Amino acid sequence: MAYKYYKDNRAFIEACVKTGDAVVINEEVDWDLEMGAIVRRTCEKKGPAVLFKNIKDYPGFECVGAPIATYRRLAIAFGLDPDTPIPEISKEYLRRTTGKSYPPKVITNAPCQEVILQGDDANILNLPAPMVHDGDGGRYIGTWQFVVAKDLDTPFINWGMYRQMAFDEKTMAGPVLPFSDMGKMWHNKYQPKNIPMPFAVVVNPDPLSAIASCAPAQIAEDEFTSQLMGEPVEIVKCVTCDLYVPAHAEIIIEGVLVPNVTIDEAPFGEYTGYRTSPREPRTAYYVKAITMRKQPIMAMSNMGVPTDEGQLLRSFSLGLEMDKMLRDQGIPITGVHMLPESTHHLTVVGVKPAYPNIATQIGQLVFGSKLGPWFHMVVVVDEKTNIYDKDELIHALCTKCHPVNGIRVEPFGVGTPLNPFATPAERRLGVAGKVIFDCTFPLDWEASDIPIKVSFDNVYPKDIQEKVLAKWKTYGFKE
Amino acid sequence: MAEWDTYINVNFKDMPEEIEQVTVIRDLTPGKYKYRSTYAKIIVSKDPEKYPEKVWVRLGRGQLIPTPCSMKILEFVNIIPKGL
Ligand SMILES: Cc1cc2nc3c(=O)[nH]c(=O)nc-3n(C[C@H](O)[C@H](O)[C@H](O)COP(=O)(O)O)c2cc1C
Numbered sequence: 049m050a051y052k053y054y055k056d057n058r059a060f061i062e063a064c065v066k067t068g069d070a071v072v073i074n075e076e077v078d079w080d081l082e083m084g085a086i087v088r089r090t091c092e093k094k095g096p097a098v099l100f101k102n103i104k105d106y107p108g109f110e111c112v113g114a115p116i117a118t119y120r121r122l123a124i125a126f127g128l129d130p131d132t133p134i135p136e137i138s139k140e141y142l143r144r145t146t147g148k149s150y151p152p153k154v155i156t157n158a159p160c161q162e163v164i165l166q167g168d169d170a171n172i173l174n175l176p177a178p179m180v181h182d183g184d185g186g187r188y189i190g191t192w193q194f195v196v197a198k199d200l201d202t203p204f205i206n207w208g209m210y211r212q213m214a215f216d217e218k219t220m221a222g223p224v225l226p227f228s229d230m231g232k233m234w235h236n237k238y239q240p241k242n243i244p245m246p247f248a249v250v251v252n253p254d255p256l257s258a259i260a261s262c263a264p265a266q267i268a269e270d271e272f273t274s275q276l277m278g279e280p281v282e283i284v285k286c287v288t289c290d291l292y293v294p295a296h297a298e299i300i301i302e303g304v305l306v307p308n309v310t311i312d313e314a315p316f317g318e319y320t321g322y323r324t325s326p327r328e329p330r331t332a333y334y335v336k337a338i339t340m341r342k343q344p345i346m347a348m349s350n351m352g353v354p355t356d357e358g359q360l361l362r363s364f365s366l367g368l369e370m371d372k373m374l375r376d377q378g379i380p381i382t383g384v385h386m387l388p389e390s391t392h393h394l395t396v397v398g399v400k401p402a403y404p405n406i407a408t409q410i411g412q413l414v415f416g417s418k419l420g421p422w423f424h425m426v427v428v429v430d431e432k433t434n435i436y437d438k439d440e441l442i443h444a445l446c447t448k449c450h451p452v453n454g455i456r457v458e459p460f461g462v463g464t465p466l467n468p469f470a471t472p473a474e475r476r477l478g479v480a481g482k483v484i485f486d487c488t489f490p491l492d493w494e495a496s497d498i499p500i501k502v503s504f505d506n507v508y509p510k511d512i513q514e515k516v517l518a519k520w521k522t523y524g525f526k527e
Numbered sequence: 528m529a530e531w532d533t534y535i536n537v538n539f540k541d542m543p544e545e546i547e548q549v550t551v552i553r554d555l556t557p558g559k560y561k562y563r564s565t566y567a568k569i570i571v572s573k574d575p576e577k578y579p580e581k582v583w584v585r586l587g588r589g590q591l592i593p594t595p596c597s598m599k600i601l602e603f604v605n606i607i608p609k610g611l
Pocket of ligand 1: 191192206207208209210211212222223224225227228229230231261262263264265349357358359361362
């Protein structure tokens with residue numbers, strides 16, 4: 049049965065406007081930094097998304113900024129009440145992604161192909177790609193988009209959100225990291241054989257397809273999207289190749305990745321809140337066609353200091369995919385939460401400490417998984433600590449984690465070139481140190497040695513707690 | 528005189544001058560084509576008057592050098608193979 053969801057990002061933004069979670073700007077705005085500055089500020093204030101109706105130099109186009117940079121908008125994307133608490137949104141994600149999966153449904157006459165441009169008309173400088181931050185290496189056409197590609201020798205299809213810079217009329221460039229799904233296809237298969245790899249970039253997709261494309265899904269993202277929707281996602285065949293794209297997206301850019309040619313890309317404001325990776329030769333995308341809706345809507349995610357989509361959505365799905373993996377392994381966890389403010393570098397795992405060194409085992413499992421390159425801090429707390437409460441987390445970290453015995457350092461892990469803390473050599477190699485913070489009391493301590501947590505719900509008898517709670521307002525307190 | 532910018536991955540004091548080099552330059556002419564990039568064979572000088580084109584220099588992470596340089600564009604270079 050289909051869940052409540054939005055078939056396209058237009059309907060989603062309309063819903064956000066109704067709840068006060070998006071604002072519409074009718075005044076003309078400049079694609080050159082002004083739009084970026086507006087979106088950056090709203091991200092830093094955890095404010096609403098923005099729909100720009102009137103873009104300088106680009107009549108006929110609109111642009112949406114910061115589509116899902118808050119948990120409220122994430123809840124709306126799932127068809128939930130915007131006030132839904134994080135644990136409930138997480139439950140919904142887990143429920144849907146462990147439910148029935150469906151192959152996608154192919155349709156014809158798709159909205160994303162209302163306009164078809166080929167040859168010289170397929171000119172990406174005719175799209176209102178924003179100059180997101182001053183100093184960026186170019187205008188970024190791909191910040192809220194994903195790349196569709198097919199493996200060379202298996203039926204595997206990948207949808208992955210990998211950024212793209214507009215280079216000239218026909219070329220884009222972007223990092224395709226070697227451990228990403230498309231990176232494995234491209235760097236290990238197509239490129240060594242000198243075969244151009246067809247791609248389709250889906251700009252401004254519906255919210256659930258976008259969430260799937262930046263989640264570390266264990267199955268192909270078109271099926272994963274269908275799981276999130278509770279029915280098959282509608283796709284349409286590209287005009288220049290055999291790839292299929294979500295039919296209700298706003299703009300599609302089709303072409304080929306160019307083997308053994310690189311183009312200088314970046315710097316770019318990244319999800320860590322810094323411009324870390326320098327200008328470097330990166331993967332080249334050659335454009336053959338652009339298809340789009342009439343009156344198409346561009347999209348921008350503005351990465352920088354928290355909170356943007358890169359931090360919020362990646363924290364959300366990385367944490368929950370870790371949750372599934374740890375439960376599959378039979379670890380008695382109570383939950384996993386990644387803090388967006390940590391730029392998805394810190395993950396909190398709640399566990400019933402069933403045997404000694406369970407925290408180390410958890411850390412090693414998650415660092416050793418496919419998800420491992422994206423974070424380097426795991427904090428393990430006991431089952432009584434609320435993993436969603438930052439105050440409880442800091443308290444546990446500062447009181448239960450032994451500064452020598454409780455911290456396990458693994459100097460040699462897989463990292464990304466984007467880690468601001470990494471040495472220049474580590475960034476070049478894509479390696480990173482990892483650290484586990486064990487915030488559970490050791491199991492071999494005598495009961496009489498274990499400190500007692502002095503909190504309202506731990507050091508008062510139940511009947512006193514209930515009495516105080518029942519009379520709280522009559523004592524004169526407001527909340 | 529058009530205005531351009533370019534990125535260097537070394538410190539400004541070590542920027543190669545007075546030699547032919549192939550690099551990316553960006554056109555800063557306002558409008559839809561602002562920031563259009565192209566590979567080009569150029570010669571750069573820190574003397575802003577020496578060559579006909581004005582070029583601003585940015586370091587690898589986007590830091591702008593506050594005074595412009597000048598350059599001569601010898602030729603534009605297409606690095607994408609034909610017939611894709
Ligand atoms: C806004 C945004 C931009 C991203 N840009 C990149 C990128 O340029 N390169 C990259 O490898 N991953 C990038 N990511 C992370 C990938 O989307 C993420 O790893 C995703 O799970 C793709 O995974 P896969 O390669 O395992 O399919 C980005 C994520 C977001 C939310």
